[in-house]
Amino acid sequence: MHSTKEENANFSAVTAGRLQVWDDQSKDPSVFTSATGFLNDRQLGIISLVLLSISQLCSVVAIISNSLSITVFVRLGFSEPSNISLVALAASDLACVVLSIWTNSCFLLSSMDVRLPFDATNVSYLTGSAPWAFISRTVAWITAFISFERCLCILVPLKVKKLITSRSTLTAMIIIFIFTFCPFLYVVIRNRFAWIFYPYLNATILDVVPIDNKYIIQIGYIIVVCCGVIQPLLAFFIVLMCTIFLVITLKKLSSWRKSVTSAKSQWQHKPGENPVPNSPPARDRISHKEERLVRMVVAIATIFIVSYTPTCIMLLCSVIFDEFAYFGVYKRMYIVSGLATFLTQTVSGGVNILIYYYMASKFRSALRCLLRLDRQEGEK
Template identity: 30%
Template sequence: MGSFGFVEVESGAMNTSMEDVMKPIQPFLTYDELLYINSYLLSISIPICIFGIFTNIVNILVFYKMGFSSPTNISLFCLAIADLLTLCFSLVISFGNHPALIRDDLSFSMIDFSRVGAQVYYSSCAIGSWITAVINVERSFCVVFPMKVKQIFTRKTTARLIAGMVIYQIASGLPRSFGVRFAWIPSAVTNRTIISYVIFNPRLVSLSYLVSFSLPNLICFFVVVVGTIFLISKFKQSRQLRSTMSRTGEKSNKMSDKDARLVRSMIFVSALYIYGATPNVLLYVIPAAYPSLHMDNPYLGYLHSLLLLAAIVAQAASCSVNIFVYVRMGSNFKTKATSVTISEVTPWPVGYQYYDILRDSVTSRLPAL
């Protein structure tokens, strides 16, 4: 060894100290940095989820009062239920992974408790993706085949499609229950034995996630993106044609005002879905091209965990703001929304006057198109 601590090697070889050889790999994101970012990220996620739960309860009540006379109302009613379930379990995941609760001396692991809720979260997300794709395809058919769409997408057809999606998600997600179990294991944080979520058949669990969440989301995401681009192009053509006809005094039967409002609303709903689903799609598309990005990687594992929670926050945000699109959809939804009382939304009889003020403010600022 030389005087400067380097190993003497033959000429032309790189000199490397023993300290450099034994130095462990430093992760791209340290555990403390992960907790610091998650504390802010999940603190934002919790109020978003609570707000979204409230707004989706309102959506469910309004669509129920509007009735199920059209396939679109049935689809939007079921979408509100799927979004409500997604937000409920997003709230569970946010509390379970919050750094302020991880080190609590409990008899069970909060992270493992949230992983149980994640099973329902992924299924409800996939159901929401299916329904959004059905709505998008139905609106596209309405533009292409306006005279035949009522025979293709009837109320019974829509109800059967949604029921089939729910049955598929239950059947494809059920095998995950046979690959996991609860066990008493020592905690590395509190140094006591706690109930933890143990995966003893990872291949079965991974396959179930692939079939019940990854593939449906990827297919529906592609369908919604293509359908949204198509609807935007047709909507622009309709506006240009209507503008030309208004100048020449001719009448056009390409798209009625009601259909134009509905298509525009579906474009916004699809755009919100794309915003919320894009992080999840990227999380299982990028690892296919870059396999090192996974949770067990010592260098990128914490980064993968952060991206996973960020995807949950984005999904929660997209599920929470649909009510603003629905209010702008037309006067019917706004009229029914103004008739919803706070006692129908929550069992706690507080804040009636503040709710009325907020409701009137929102509906007055968002007039019908």
């Protein structure tokens, strides 16, 4: 038995982790394209096409880079706990990129009015943008874990080896995944696929139909606030604070080493004196190997902060301004912001391999061996 669009009520859609409620399903969705704001339909189409094109190109690069990163870290083994968290980070980035390609493709086909056997916007929401939003939280919390781990290595260097082991790191990655992705089950429970007949299309297509249950809807609001706003902002704040601490520590260590070098130079001219300055505090004394790892983590965290800032701004705006929503007055700006967050996080996930290559000698050697670059140079 076919049902019509008019039979659906209280349709809920999650875009970038925020639940939007549309209480009147009696109208055709096309009427909402007349929303006012800072952009008109033509400008929205041009900007969306540019962002989608760039995002799709970057996604292909990101798939290759993350696949290589996972392969290299697996080859290096998991004797070092940091390799486990970096593999989990690359795997989460890879999942986000694949989902963004699917979502962007559906959005592009929908904007081109291509006739499809399914509703591209709603189906891609349930199979693309919604899981992407939750997995992007996984990326955020793994980055927060990696940053916090480096802070512990500086604060409690003697105890950290007992605290951070391969087993504890793997356990932490599993907990993070459950903590960030399991709320997606609500989206699955809240919606179902159904074949629906649309009179204005004169066709039956696959669509997403919400389940009308007031208790499920009330639970949804709690999930949205906790997982859609508080959870990502808290992860962002942790990464930001840890990065600031690591940068300050590196600057102190760099200043101390410069002063030691200068003091030794003076001592060579005045052998009777020993003006070598006192050592830095215990928490700031780290080995050269640890220092290189801290610098790599700072680089990863900095790129994350830059790429995740648009997402945080979008989340805050959606909370402060009710009309900044997919079915609000500023729908066009909301769409552009959403596409921009897809792009920035895709770029972030794709450039991490460059950080590993230039700042981790083992990774660089393993990657060159995997790509057989050393052998090619030897043959030349």
